Amino acid sequence: MFASNSRGLALQLSNHLKRLQSTLVLAEHNNEKLIPITQNAISAAKKIGGDISVLVAGTKCAPVAAQLSKASGVSKILLAENDAFLGFTPETLTPLVLATQKQFNFSHIVAGASAFGKSVLPRIAAKLNVSPITDIIDVKAPDTFVRTIYAGNAILTLKSKDPVKVVTIRGTNFEPAPLEGGSASTEQAAAGDYKTDVVQFVGQELSKSDRPELTSAKVVVSGGRGMKSGDNFKLLYDLADKLNAAVGASRAAVDAGFVPNDLQVGQTGKIVAPELYIAVGISGAIQHLAGMKDSKTIVAINKDPEAPIFQVADYGLVADLFKVVPELTSKL
Amino acid sequence: MPPLCRLLVSVKRVVDYSVKVRVKSDRSSVETNNVKMSLNPFDEVSMELAVQLKEKNLVNEVVAVTVGPPPCQETLRHALAFGADRGVHIETEDTETEPLMVAKLLQKLVLKEQPDLVALGKQAIDDDCHQTGQILAGLLNWPQATCLSQLEIIDQSRQLRVTREIDSGLETLRIPLPAVVTTDLRLNAPRFLAIQNIMKARKKPIEKLKPEDLGLTVERRIKNLRFEEPPVRKAGIRVTSVEELVKHLKKDGVI
Numbered sequence: 001m002f003a004s005n006s007r008g009l010a011l012q013l014s015n016h017l018k019r020l021q022s023t024l025v026l027a028e029h030n031n032e033k034l035i036p037i038t039q040n041a042i043s044a045a046k047k048i049g050g051d052i053s054v055l056v057a058g059t060k061c062a063p064v065a066a067q068l069s070k071a072s073g074v075s076k077i078l079l080a081e082n083d084a085f086l087g088f089t090p091e092t093l094t095p096l097v098l099a100t101q102k103q104f105n106f107s108h109i110v111a112g113a114s115a116f117g118k119s120v121l122p123r124i125a126a127k128l129n130v131s132p133i134t135d136i137i138d139v140k141a142p143d144t145f146v147r148t149i150y151a152g153n154a155i156l157t158l159k160s161k162d163p164v165k166v167v168t169i170r171g172t173n174f175e176p177a178p179l180e181g182g183s184a185s186t187e188q189a190a191a192g193d194y195k196t197d198v199v200q201f202v203g204q205e206l207s208k209s210d211r212p213e214l215t216s217a218k219v220v221v222s223g224g225r226g227m228k229s230g231d232n233f234k235l236l237y238d239l240a241d242k243l244n245a246a247v248g249a250s251r252a253a254v255d256a257g258f259v260p261n262d263l264q265v266g267q268t269g270k271i272v273a274p275e276l277y278i279a280v281g282i283s284g285a286i287q288h289l290a291g292m293k294d295s296k297t298i299v300a301i302n303k304d305p306e307a308p309i310f311q312v313a314d315y316g317l318v319a320d321l322f323k324v325v326p327e328l329t330s331k332l
Numbered sequence: 333m334p335p336l337c338r339l340l341v342s343v344k345r346v347v348d349y350s351v352k353v354r355v356k357s358d359r360s361s362v363e364t365n366n367v368k369m370s371l372n373p374f375d376e377v378s379m380e381l382a383v384q385l386k387e388k389n390l391v392n393e394v395v396a397v398t399v400g401p402p403p404c405q406e407t408l409r410h411a412l413a414f415g416a417d418r419g420v421h422i423e424t425e426d427t428e429t430e431p432l433m434v435a436k437l438l439q440k441l442v443l444k445e446q447p448d449l450v451a452l453g454k455q456a457i458d459d460d461c462h463q464t465g466q467i468l469a470g471l472l473n474w475p476q477a478t479c480l481s482q483l484e485i486i487d488q489s490r491q492l493r494v495t496r497e498i499d500s501g502l503e504t505l506r507i508p509l510p511a512v513v514t515t516d517l518r519l520n521a522p523r524f525l526a527i528q529n530i531m532k533a534r535k536k537p538i539e540k541l542k543p544e545d546l547g548l549t550v551e552r553r554i555k556n557l558r559f560e561e562p563p564v565r566k567a568g569i570r571v572t573s574v575e576e577l578v579k580h581l582k583k584d585g586v587i
Contacts (some may be wrong), residue, residue: 087503090466091475115498119478122431122463126470131432131553134461144557149459150353154362157558198475202493202504215499219587243587251517261481261497261518268374268455268517270499276586286352287457293565297586299577314568315580327574332587 021050021142024078024100026093026111026120027068031060034067036216037112039176044169045110046073046177047139053078053104055189057085057096065186072181080189087201090120092194097124099190106164107142113168113271114215121166130162135271137173151267151290171215172273172294207260209247211237214263217246219276222265222292225252226281226302226321233258235325236280242332248272248292250282266291281321284309301325335487336391336509340447341382341416342438343375343398345407346458355559362559364427369403371410374453376522377515381451381483383415384520390485391449393417397441399434401427405538413525413533420445420539424550428459433550435467440546442472447510449492454479454514465514475507479516 023045028035045052057080084092111117113135125132138146221240248265267290277295300313310316348368382394396416398408408419455462469476482495496503571577581587
């Protein structure tokens with residue numbers, strides 16, 4: 001009797017705690033459209049519980065705000081359109097987030113663990129004098145999170161004692177929140193002079209591709225050192241086209257100049273968890289496995305039967321990739 | 333007169349990249365005893381950057397700093413062997429000092445040493461936090477440029493022109509000095525250290541400081557509750573032909 005009462009009380013208390021949470025999600029976008037990891041960040045915010053606001057800062061915010069206004073679970077969109085946010089530099093965004101935090105006193109500030117989130121959030125945490133938490137894979141309680149360390153070879157559950165939790169989330173571990181069914185209100189974010197002369201955005205050199213984006217693709221075909229040259233990656237592009245797959249690479253392939261750096265999958269590159277991951281000519285170093293071992297089905301094609309990639313592969317084919325990849329493409 | 337008076341490089345001792353760590357059976361931490369330790373690979377890139385700038389006469393003095401328990405001095409010597417002039421060892425008891433604390437210690441050291449540039453690796457391969465450089469820049473109110481694949485000092489204007497690795501390609505920024513930068517693997521290829529440089533590094537001065545000397549006490553904001561092994565994937569099968577592979581993938585509904 002007493003036990004069930006106290007359990008009820010604990011449940012009530014935890015629901016009460018969840019209601020007290022209020023999360024600010026930093027939207028990542030390119031002034032035209034939302035970057036999908038923001039939807040995963042909104043899902044993580046839902047798991048934390050409580051009210052969710054999304055901050056959209058940029059030189060042009062209307063299209064993204066329109067997309068987000070229907071996001072399920074979001075109660076408020078805060079808009080900050082200003083030329084100062086050209087290039088989304090941490091030096092200009094940090095004072096904006098601080099002003100917003102001062103106004104609303106959020107319990108959590110969340111973003112995707114992308115290059116953007118990882119660059120901006122620790123700077124914000126510094127200003128709030130709190131310890132940020134990188135790349136969480138789960139939320140256990142509003143102050144308790146799970147993340148991987150040592151290239152994914154250990155899973156750490158940690159508890160933050162800070163009053164404000166500044167957290168980046170691993171996109172592949174949270175379902176994307178749908179951009180429908182919601183009805184968020186939109187208001188202007190705290191006004192301020194966010195111009196800075198400490199950073200000048202010069203420009204970007206973006207890789208153009210018609211293929212699906214690597215971190216959210218359902219199928220990924222990756223090549224490693226075994227591809228021998230950048231030209232040979234055509235074999236993988238052909239296979240990827242048949243599967244509507246994104247193309248990734250190991251560090252060896254990037255360092256050798258076969259493909260650009262933004263294709264790198266691994267501990268220090270992108271983390272992917274597609275339905276199907278096909279590793280071609282990749283040995284499977286710890287650092288690469290860290291970026292793909294949560295894939296649902298892993299196929300390895302390698303001529304070295306001892307390659308560590310076979311230890312995580314669901315289907316392994318010991319063969320010359322130059323023979324079997326074209327054969328696989330033709331059979332699909 | 334070189335454009336940079338002083339360059340501070342922060343380095344960390346970590347479990348060697350080739351070691352696959354195991355979680356201790358009591359789940360209190362990962363096993364780091366009797367495991368090969370090394371200089372964090374990203375910090376090697378930072379050291380290489382520093383000595384290249386020195387060789388091009390773009391910097392007067394390179395100071396390497398590390399935060400951690402006594403064995404970290406060995407790693408600091410390794411960093412010095414790249415060609416740094418001197419080292420600073422901020423000695424803490426805890427091997428797992430949080431990035432916020434490390435950044436606070438580095439901030440105090442920056443105020444003392446007055447470098448024009450602080451270089452750190454983009455992340456340590458043990459805690460995979462990817463935070464310290466950005467926190468330090470925030471604390472100092474300096475500009476930050478993370479994940480660098482190129483760095484150029486524009487002498488006349490005391491500015492840096494940097495190229496960053498971002499998710500969709502590359503990005504170029506100009507930032508004034510003083511600044512904090514973090515290095516990515518493609519910035520350079522760290523040199524092979526010759527034995528005479530390793531010998532020379534033994535004689536280089538290392539200043540030892542305690543956090544208290546910098547007016548700080550080490551505190552933790554994060555409590556590690558539990559360490560676990562990642563889930564083990566079920567054993568896979570070897571197929572002998574493309575046909576067999578396609579059959580399996582179709583049966584599983586993957587293609």
